[in-house]
Amino acid sequence: MNKAGIISLISVFLGLLAGAVLMIITGHNPFVGFMYLIQGGTLTLERIGNTLATATPLILTGLSVTFAFKTGLFNIGTPGQMLFGGFCATAVGLTSNLPSILLLPLMLLAGFLGGALFAFIPGLLKAVFNVHEVVSSIMMNWISFWIVYYTIQAYFKGNMETESRLLADSATLRAPWLSNLFGGSYINLGLLIAILCVAVVAFILNKTTFGYELKSVGFNRHAAEYGGISVNKNIILSMMISGGLAGLAGVMQYAGNANNIQIGVMPSQGFDGIAVALLGGITPIGSLFSALFFGLLYSGRGFMNAMTDVPPEIADTIIATIIYFAATSILVERLLDKFSKSRKTAQLSEATTADPLYPDSSEKNTEDKGDN
Amino acid sequence: MDYVVEMLNIRKEFPGIVANDNITLQLKRGEVHALLGENGAGKSTLMGMLFGMYHPDLGSIKINGSEVKIANPNVANDLGIGMVHQHFKLVHNFTTTQNIILGIEPKKGLTVDIKSATTKVAELSKRYGLNVDPSAKIEDISVGMQQRVEILKMLYRNAEILIFDEPTAVLTPQEINDLMEIMKNLIQEGKSIILITHKLKEIKAVADRCTVIRRGKYIGTVDVKSTSEMEMAKMMVGRPVSFKVTKIPSTPKDTILKIDNLCVQNNKKVLGLKNFSLEVRAGEIVGIAGVEGNGQSELVEAITGLRKIESGSVVVKDQPINTLSVKKRIDMGIAHIPEDRHKRGLILDYTVEDNMILEIYHKEPFSRYKLLNRPAIHSYADKIIADFDVRAGEGGASYARSLSGGNQQKAIIGREIALDPDLLIAVQPTRGLDVGSIEYIHKRLIEQRDKGKAVLLVSLELDEVMNVSDRIAIVNNGELIGIVQASETNENEIGLMMAGVKGEDRHE
Numbered sequence: 001m002n003k004a005g006i007i008s009l010i011s012v013f014l015g016l017l018a019g020a021v022l023m024i025i026t027g028h029n030p031f032v033g034f035m036y037l038i039q040g041g042t043l044t045l046e047r048i049g050n051t052l053a054t055a056t057p058l059i060l061t062g063l064s065v066t067f068a069f070k071t072g073l074f075n076i077g078t079p080g081q082m083l084f085g086g087f088c089a090t091a092v093g094l095t096s097n098l099p100s101i102l103l104l105p106l107m108l109l110a111g112f113l114g115g116a117l118f119a120f121i122p123g124l125l126k127a128v129f130n131v132h133e134v135v136s137s138i139m140m141n142w143i144s145f146w147i148v149y150y151t152i153q154a155y156f157k158g159n160m161e162t163e164s165r166l167l168a169d170s171a172t173l174r175a176p177w178l179s180n181l182f183g184g185s186y187i188n189l190g191l192l193i194a195i196l197c198v199a200v201v202a203f204i205l206n207k208t209t210f211g212y213e214l215k216s217v218g219f220n221r222h223a224a225e226y227g228g229i230s231v232n233k234n235i236i237l238s239m240m241i242s243g244g245l246a247g248l249a250g251v252m253q254y255a256g257n258a259n260n261i262q263i264g265v266m267p268s269q270g271f272d273g274i275a276v277a278l279l280g281g282i283t284p285i286g287s288l289f290s291a292l293f294f295g296l297l298y299s300g301r302g303f304m305n306a307m308t309d310v311p312p313e314i315a316d317t318i319i320a321t322i323i324y325f326a327a328t329s330i331l332v333e334r335l336l337d338k339f340s341k342s343r344k345t346a347q348l349s350e351a352t353t354a355d356p357l358y359p360d361s362s363e364k365n366t367e368d369k370g371d372n
Numbered sequence: 373m374d375y376v377v378e379m380l381n382i383r384k385e386f387p388g389i390v391a392n393d394n395i396t397l398q399l400k401r402g403e404v405h406a407l408l409g410e411n412g413a414g415k416s417t418l419m420g421m422l423f424g425m426y427h428p429d430l431g432s433i434k435i436n437g438s439e440v441k442i443a444n445p446n447v448a449n450d451l452g453i454g455m456v457h458q459h460f461k462l463v464h465n466f467t468t469t470q471n472i473i474l475g476i477e478p479k480k481g482l483t484v485d486i487k488s489a490t491t492k493v494a495e496l497s498k499r500y501g502l503n504v505d506p507s508a509k510i511e512d513i514s515v516g517m518q519q520r521v522e523i524l525k526m527l528y529r530n531a532e533i534l535i536f537d538e539p540t541a542v543l544t545p546q547e548i549n550d551l552m553e554i555m556k557n558l559i560q561e562g563k564s565i566i567l568i569t570h571k572l573k574e575i576k577a578v579a580d581r582c583t584v585i586r587r588g589k590y591i592g593t594v595d596v597k598s599t600s601e602m603e604m605a606k607m608m609v610g611r612p613v614s615f616k617v618t619k620i621p622s623t624p625k626d627t628i629l630k631i632d633n634l635c636v637q638n639n640k641k642v643l644g645l646k647n648f649s650l651e652v653r654a655g656e657i658v659g660i661a662g663v664e665g666n667g668q669s670e671l672v673e674a675i676t677g678l679r680k681i682e683s684g685s686v687v688v689k690d691q692p693i694n695t696l697s698v699k700k701r702i703d704m705g706i707a708h709i710p711e712d713r714h715k716r717g718l719i720l721d722y723t724v725e726d727n728m729i730l731e732i733y734h735k736e737p738f739s740r741y742k743l744l745n746r747p748a749i750h751s752y753a754d755k756i757i758a759d760f761d762v763r764a765g766e767g768g769a770s771y772a773r774s775l776s777g778g779n780q781q782k783a784i785i786g787r788e789i790a791l792d793p794d795l796l797i798a799v800q801p802t803r804g805l806d807v808g809s810i811e812y813i814h815k816r817l818i819e820q821r822d823k824g825k826a827v828l829l830v831s832l833e834l835d836e837v838m839n840v841s842d843r844i845a846i847v848n849n850g851e852l853i854g855i856v857q858a859s860e861t862n863e864n865e866i867g868l869m870m871a872g873v874k875g876e877d878r879h880e
Contacts, residue, residue, distance in 0.1 A: 209739045212726070219721040225678060226708070226716040227730035228699030 004281030007332050008290065011279060014332070015325030019318040028310050033318075040303025041296040047303075049185025053257050055295025057082070059194040060249035061273025062280055062287030063201055064115075064242045068133075069282050070205055071238035072218035077122060077137030078246040079270025080144030081115035083261075085247020086254035087148045088114030090164055090261055093171035094156055100170040107171065108193070108251055115247020116240040118144055123239025127232035133239065141266065149263045164261045173256035190252035195288065197245060202284040214238050246270065275327035290326070297322060375437070376401045376533055376564045377422065377453075382431035384417055391417040392428075395590040397566075397583050399533065404555055404565045406579035406596070408572075408608050410806035411778055414588040415568050419535055422566075423455055424448040435533075454526030455535040460518050464511040468504055468521045469493045472528050496527050501557050515664075516547035523554065534558065535566045540574055545834055545867070546663065552578045570608065570806045572601040573835075584608055609808050617811075619818045621859075622842040624653035628795050628826035629675070634684035636670040638850075643682065644670035646850045652795065657817065657827040659841030659858070661834060661866055667850035668830045669711065672799055675828075676708045677701045678716075688795060702731045707793030709785055711800050711830075717784045718772045725753040725768035728787050752790075760786030761812075778809045785813060789820060796820050799830040814840050834863060834870075848872040 020030035041051040061078050068075035075081075089111035096103060122136035158165040173189040205211040216224040217234045225231050249269060254261045276294055280286025297319050305312050377399040384392040391414045399405045409415045420426045422433065424442040432439050435451050442448050462471050469490045478485040493506040502520045510518060519539060526534055536555075540548045555565055555578050567579055575582055575596055582599070584591040584607040591607045605613040629652040638644025645667040652658045660668055673679035675686055677698040686693050693701055710716035718727050729738050729749055737748040753768040762783045764770035772780060785801060798817060802810040817840055821827050831837050837844055838858055846853045846869040853869045 207743055209734050209742045209744060212733050212744060216719055216722070216730070220715075220719045222715045223717065223719045223730065225698065226676075226710060228697065228702050230697075230699075 003336075004283065004286065007329050007336065008279050008281055008286065008326070010332050010336075011326050011329035012293065012322070015322035018321045018325055022314065022318050022321060023310065026310070026314050028308060028314075033304055033308055033310055036304040036307040037300040038296070040300030040307075042300075043303075044183060045181075046183035046185045047299065049179070049182025049187035051292070051295045051299045052182075052191050053185065053187040053295075054299045055291045056188075056190045056194050056256065057249040057253040057267075057269040058272055058276050058291035058294050059191075059288055060197060060245050060252060061269050062276030062291050063194075063197055063273075063284055064245035064249065065273045065277035066280065066282050066284060066287050067201055067205075067245060068119075068238055068242035069277060070211075070218050071214045071234060072221065073123075073126070073235065073238060073242070074134050075119060075122075075137050075239060075242045075246075076134055076271070076274060077119060077140045077243070078249075078273045079266045079268075080137075080141035081118045081243040081246035082250040082253065082267050082270045083141075083148055084118050084144040084250070085111035085113075085115035085244075086250025086267075087151070087261060088247070089251040089255050090167065091151075091156065093167045093255055094165055103171055104173065104189075107255060108248065111247040111251035111255075112244040113247070115250065116244040119239040119243020119246070120236065123236040123243075126239070127235045137239075141270075145266055148261065152261060152263050158260060162263055164263075167255055167259045169259075171255065172259050173252065174259075186257055188252075188256040190256035193248070194252065197248065198284045198288045201245070205284065210237075246273070249273070272323070275323050279326040279329055281329075293326075294323070374401045375399060376435065377566070378432075378434040378437075379418065379422060380432050380434070382418065382421065382428045382433075384414075384421060384426060384428050390588050392421075392585075393588045393590075394431075395585055395588075396593075398593075399564050399566055400581070401564055402559055402562060403580040404559060404567055404578050406567045406569060406575040406582040407585070408570060408575060408582050408604060409585040410570060410608060410808060411776060413585050413608075415585065416537070418585070419455070419537065419566070419568060422448065423453060423535065449529060449531075452530060452532035453535065454529060454531030454533070456519065456522045456526065456537065456539055458538045460522050462510045462518060462521060465509060467507050467509055468513070468524070469506045471510060471521055472525050476529065493524060493528065496524055500527065500554065500561060502554060514547075516543050516550065519543070519547075519551070520554070523558075532562075533564050533566070535568065537568045538570075539567070540569070540571060545832070545870075548574070572604055572807075575604065576601060586610055605807055608806075613807055613811060617814050617818065617839040619840075620822070622656045622821060624656040624842070625824065627651050627653050628689060629828065630685075630687040631671075631675070632685045632687070634671070634674060634686060635682040636667075636674045636679055637682055638667075638670055644850050645674065647684070648847075648850070648852050649684075650845055650852065650855075652826045652828050654794070654826050655821055655824045656842045657821050657829055657840055659837035659844045660828070660830040660847060661837045661844050662832075662847035662870055664832050666847045668799070668847060670850070671847075672708070672711070672797055672828075672830060675701075675797060676706060699731075702791070705791075705794035707788040707791045707796050709788050709796070709798040709801050711803075713777075713780050713784055718780055720771070720773040722772055723768060724757065724762070724764055724770050724772055724775065724783055725749055727772050727783065728753040728756055728768070728790075730787070731791065756783070756786040756790050759790075760816075762786060778805045781805060781813070782809065785816060789816060793825065795826045795828065797828045797830070800832065801829070802831075802833070802836060810836075834866060838863065838866070846870055 023030040023033050040047065042048055061082060064078050065075055089107040092107045092110045093103065098106065118140050119137065122133045122140060125131040125136045126133045152164045156164040175189050178187055178189065179185055205215065213229045213234050216227065216229055217231050221231050253267060253269060272294060276287055276290045279290035301315055301319055304310060305315050375398045379397045382392050382395045395418055397407065397418065407415050417426065421428050424444045424447050433442060440451060469486060472493055473489045478489050490506045497504040502524060504517060504520050504524060539551060543551060558565060569575060579596045581593055582596050582604060583593045584604065586608060631648060631650045634645060634648045635643055636645040648671060662668055670679060674681050677696060681694050688704055688706060693704065714720060732738055737745055739745055750768060757764065757767060760782045763779050764775050775783065788796060802813050817827055817829065829837065829841055841858045843855055844858050844861065844866065845855045846866060848870060849872060853872065853874055
């Protein structure tokens with residue numbers, strides 16, 4: 001297991017510990033609480049299926065954040081990109097009468113492009129005017145939110161004022177064989193697509209010249225420029241692919257786990273993607289595992305509520321605390337570094353003649369990344 | 373004998389390595405004592421112990437004759453030991469006075485008594501001839517001035533023993549001379565100085581005695597006046613070193629680079645390079661001499677495509693390249709050893725291997741159908757590592773960050789020369805390197821010339837420009853002052869031209 005993996009596990013452990021403390025303070029037995037939390041996500045095949053389904057959009061939003069991060073970009077417009085991607089797919093699904101085999105790929109494409117469009121704008125602003133993507137991507141969320149709000153009410157209104165019409169079964173990612181396999185769970189083909197995306201993204205980042213360019217820009221844009229790599233092109237492409245992945249998360253959510261869009265709700269999976277990516281150590285495979293962990297927490301929460309007298313608000317606080325610790329895994333990394341620092345700088349100073357009088361020069365330049 | 377500092381039989385081990393092995397350094401009161409050694413010889417470790425950052429395993433440290441334990445830098449401060457770090461530790465949007473009093477601010481009620489501090493700083497500055505403006509902001513003053521602020525910081529804290537760590541690495545020739553004068557003033561005022569360096573010329577100029585260490589071992593302490601540079605270099609490197617670069621006369625052929633009336637803006641959006649014209653031919657090395665910030669960076673970045681050209685033209689091998697992308701220029705045979713190896717030269721979080729293909733990753737055999745071809749990359753990097761003697765713990769798989777400065781530089785030079793360029797632009801190729809590495813890099817540059825390549829050498833080290841180049845172009849304030857033959861000029865002539873005095877003016 002590599003360092004990132006160990007850090008993530010420690011973070012999870014600390015998160016659970018904090019959750020346990022919270023349960024003790026509110027007068028509940030943490031062992032019982034956690035037992036039901038875990039059982040809630042794993043006790044039956046159906047529950048396992050639901051855990052996986054809950055994790056599906058999170059895998060993709062985590063992947064989305066990871067991808068941008070590799071190019072030194074912090075895409076926090078994932079909620080809006082996810083919502084708009086899901087909306088585009090839903091719009092396609094509600095308006096065309098194609099057979100599933102054509103319709104589903106078309107919806108996935110629409111979802112990807114919808115998300116990509118919403119990330120293209122902050123990417124362009126960053127590349128051309130050096131507008132910080134954190135500001136410009138988060139502001140896009142509300143544009144997405146209100147466009148979807150208006151358009152669904154105006155054109156796709158369902159039985160209720162607040163949601164779109166239901167997609168036909170042929171226009172969702174649900175597959176009877178898969179649901180049956182998991183005892184009638186709402187697990188769907190989205191999971192397979194998400195896993196496929198993990199593999200594709202890992203392949204792009206590690207094996208292709210495109211991945212080499214993206215990471216070069218992310219690590220050191222000045223050196224990338226010096227090497228003849230187009231920094232602006234890669235920033236825009238990276239944002240678009242990141243947004244596209246978030247858009248796919250929207251398809252999984254609104255045409256897989258659900259079969260319509262509720263308006264007036266910003267999808268929480270978007271921001272959770274940041275936590276998923278951080279806990280996953282900013283790697284594609286890490287995002288997969290950390291999304292599964294989040295899926296377990298979310299789907300076990302209800303069961304814990306039902307089986308214990310932990311009030312739902314406390315249960316949510318506990319989950320939020322665990323996520324908080326998980327997301328701040330960077331703290332654990334710092335602590336670990338501090339722990340082994342005296343030894344490490346000493347070795348470094350001799351092995352590499354990095355100057356021991358300037359310990360900051362031998363630290364990993366986390367600040368550098370922030371500058372980009 | 374009156375010693376202010378005695379470090380006796382010091383031994384310091386780090387896991388797996390003996391950094392200091394039985395080293396003795398004795399600093400007399402009122403002397404400049406040079407500590408000479410190559411990169412990684414253990415100089416910094418030794419000084420780290422004097423400054424309380426490490427603790428010796430064996431041996432003792434005496435200050436003014438009494439044995440002390442220096443537990444941390446605060447103790448060192450209290451003992452009157454101060455250090456001017458190579459990389460300054462200054463707050464850029466603070467004034468010099470604010471920087472100097474940082475941490476020991478004089479108080480007046482609840483407020484900082486900046487007035488009395490300013491007066492004190494001004495007094496100190498005057499007394500030691502530092503000429504520092506107490507109320508100037510750090511970001512507005514030159515690097516040389518910033519260094520003086522660091523010196524004032526120590527003086528303000530009443531330091532008696534001053535450690536200078538590679539103080540001239542960041543300075544221009546004039547600033548170096550000024551610093552030497554300042555050091556002499558400090559000695560006259562009763563201070564004692566330890567000068568960490570690997571520049572023999574400076575030792576000769578300012579030091580009284582010199583302690584040499586090599587690979588963690590004590591080699592000896594010599595009297596500077598009675599020891600030649602050659603002897604000290606031999607003690608440092610462990611073998612005879614030649615200073616004079618040996619080379620046959622150049623045989624220039626076709627023009628490779630032709631610059632005509634080039635104007636380029638600097639970062640402040642004013643012209644940093646004005647109507648600059650120059651030719652570099654195959655088989656010659658043209659050196660650019662000048663004080664830092666006189667248009668060198670603008671020139672290099674305009675040729676390599678990293679900066680926009682305002683007017684004028686750059687022609688390489690009869691083809692105008694004004695608007696070509698960086699990538700196209702690289703493909704045309706322009707290689708560039710950049711000024712700042714950490715900013716431009718390397719991706720520190722990539723492995724050495726990945727850094728070796730920075731300009732050619734998209735070409736066969738390093739990638740095919742947009743897929744990286746690891747075996748090809750691997751063997752290519754291994755060849756550069758072997759050819760250029762790049763020492764890295766895990767070879768090509770080592771992270772660039774983990775290499776020493778010298779090895780990082782060798783890796784970059786290897787990468788650029790391996791491109792087999794027609795025009796090689798080398799900017800400060802030996803900055804911060806030790807004598808052995810410098811000699812090696814100079815040989816490689818001359819080897820390129822002898823192979824019939826055009827080389828443009830930009831350096832702030834006048835010796836380097838004069839020894840390596842065939843012709844020397846001198847810049848001042850973004851303008852070409854003149855071009856001289858390296859074999860027919862001297863330091864004095866170039867020095868005057870660097871200061872902006874044109875050839876014809878001098879003879880009047």
